[in-house]
Amino acid sequence: VYNFKLSRIIFLFAVTIIHPLNGQPNIGVDPESLSSSLNSGETEAHTVTITNDGDSNLDWNINIDWITLNSVTFTKANYADWSLPQNQDRVTDYIWITRGDNSAIFNAYSEDGDVHPHNPEGTEWAIGTLEEIDTLTFGDFGIVLGHSVGDTLNNDLIPNHQPMVMHLIEDDIYWEVQFHSWTEGGNGGGFSYTRTRKYNGIYMS
Numbered sequence: 001v002y003n004f005k006l007s008r009i010i011f012l013f014a015v016t017i018i019h020p021l022n023g024q025p026n027i028g029v030d031p032e033s034l035s036s037s038l039n040s041g042e043t044e045a046h047t048v049t050i051t052n053d054g055d056s057n058l059d060w061n062i063n064i065d066w067i068t069l070n071s072v073t074f075t076k077a078n079y080a081d082w083s084l085p086q087n088q089d090r091v092t093d094y095i096w097i098t099r100g101d102n103s104a105i106f107n108a109y110s111e112d113g114d115v116h117p118h119n120p121e122g123t124e125w126a127i128g129t130l131e132e133i134d135t136l137t138f139g140d141f142g143i144v145l146g147h148s149v150g151d152t153l154n155n156d157l158i159p160n161h162q163p164m165v166m167h168l169i170e171d172d173i174y175w176e177v178q179f180h181s182w183t184e185g186g187n188g189g190g191f192s193y194t195r196t197r198k199y200n201g202i203y204m205s
Helices: 130-135 149-157
Strands: 002-004 012-018 027-030 049-052 059-065 071-076 089-092 095-099 105-107 123-127 164-168 173-182 191-196
Touching: 071 095, 089 164, 130 173, 149 173
Parallel strands: none
Antiparallel strands: 002 071, 012 059, 027 049, 071 191, 089 095, 095 105, 123 164, 164 173, 173 191
């Protein structure tokens, strides 16, 4: 089950002009405004040119606001058939996150639910946020959670709203993952989370 929002970045900028009483700058700003709508993984560059051919110096600054890219909330119900597409979080064409009835998460694209892997193939995980990315230590999902996945999620990460970060190794993409539920004790393998990807920089020239 998905709730999906289109990736979107909107650049809003305002140029503040300060000039002395004697003499006037003659300024030009091109373009006066801009915006971009991007799908996940896409990039786009813009150039803002400020010119002054007036009689005084020009002091200026630019303020930029940016908003989060897309977020996806995924839920697998207890005893739902993990082999069906609607019960897989298909993050990419070859990363399909799901669970069996009593196992940890795995990659249904390349793994079978009966194998009980410690980690979805093609991913690595850390406890933390995207803002902490430079200091995080990544490893297998089960190992990062101390081989006690349900206990750690239900008694620590979920009640404390502590996210994890999932790294898609081949594409080098990072998602922040906030788990909302995790069924323990072989009672159906249900789980839910919201994964969010954020833009990692704004460049202006």
